[in-house]
Amino acid sequence: MRACSVKQGIPVYSGKAKSLYRTDKDGELLVVFRDDITAFDGGKKDVLSEKGSLNAQVSARLFSLLGEHRIPTHFIRLIDNATMLVRELEMIPLEVIVRNIAAGSMVRNYPVREGTPLDPPVIVIDYKDDSRHDPMLNDDLIIAMKLLSREELARVKDLALKVNIILSRFFEARGMTLVDFKLEFGKYRGEILVGDEISMDSMRLWDAKTKGSLDKDVYRFEKGDVLAVYRQVTEKVLKRGENP
Ligand code: ATP
Ligand code: TYD
Secondary structure (H helix, E strand, C coil), rough: CCCCCEEEEEEEEECCCEEEEEECCCCEEEEEEECCCEEEECEEECCCCHHHHHHHHHHHHHHHHHCCCCCCCEEEEECCEEEEEECCCEEEEEEEHHHEEEECCHHHHCCCCCCCEEEEEEEEEEEHHHHHHEEEECCCHHHHCCCCCCHHHHHHHHHHHHHHHHHHHHHHHCCCCEEEEEEEEECCCEEEEEEECCCCCEEEEEEEECCCCCCHHHHHHCCCCCHHHHCCCCCCCCCCCCCC
C-alpha cells in the first residue's frame, strides 16, 4: 500500500494563490491550489471557483512530463484535483523567466514590439520580494547576494532552457505557443529541483493560429471568460495520446 501523507492543521504558508501544509512525513508538503487569482502585485484580486483545481491538474501533468525527461522537480503526486504532494524545498528567492516571444514586461520596459520572436530564448531573473516589486537581477548581483554560486546559476539556467524545449514542444503539439513562463527553484538535499507551479497563472500561452491569450492575461486585461479559457487549456493538456 502507498504511504499516505496526511494534511496537518493550519497552513505553514499561505501565499497569493496557494497554501502549503505539513504532512505526517518529514520533507514532504501538500500544496493546495486555491481559487484566488491576483494580478498587478495583488492590486486586482478575485476568487474563481474551480480555478485552483485547473491549475493544479495542469501543473501535475507538466511536472510529470518534466520527470519523464529527467528534469528534477519537487512533484511527487496529485492527492486530489487541487492538491499536489511535493518534496519540501529550501526555496531560492528567484523568479526565472524564459521568453520565446516578446510580450508583457519586456514590451512595456524596452523598445521591442509584442510578438517579436526571441531566438535564442531570453532568460530574465527577478528577485522574489513583493515589498521590492521583484526587481530584476543580473548574474553578478545573484553571486554577490549569495543567492547561488556560479555553478548553481549555470545549472538553473541550463534546467530552465531544457524545460523550455520540453514545454514548447508539448504545447506546439496541442495548437498552442509557449510565449514565456516563470519557474522557481529550490534545494533538496543539496540538489536543485524545479518547484512551485507551472500553470496558466505562470505562463503566457497563445493560440497558435489566432494568437489569442490562453493564460492569466485574459484576467489581467479582461480579454474574456478566464475560467472558460483555463478549462480549454486544461482539457488539451490532459488529453492523452498526443505527441510528444
Ligand atoms: P508569488 O505569487 O509572487 O509567487 P506567493 O508566495 O504569494 O508569491 P503562492 O503561489 O501563493 O505565491 O505561494 C506558494 C509559495 O510556496 C511560494 O512562496 C513558493 O515559493 C513556495 N513553494 C513552492 N514550492 C515549494 C516547495 N516544494 N517547498 C517549499 N516551498 C515551496
Ligand atoms: P512578465 O512579462 O515579466 O510580467 P507581467 O506578467 O507583469 O507581464 O512575465 C513573464 C512570464 O512570467 C509570464 O508568463 C508570467 C510569469 N510570471 C509569474 O508567473 N510571476 C511573476 O511574478 C512574474 C514577474 C512573471
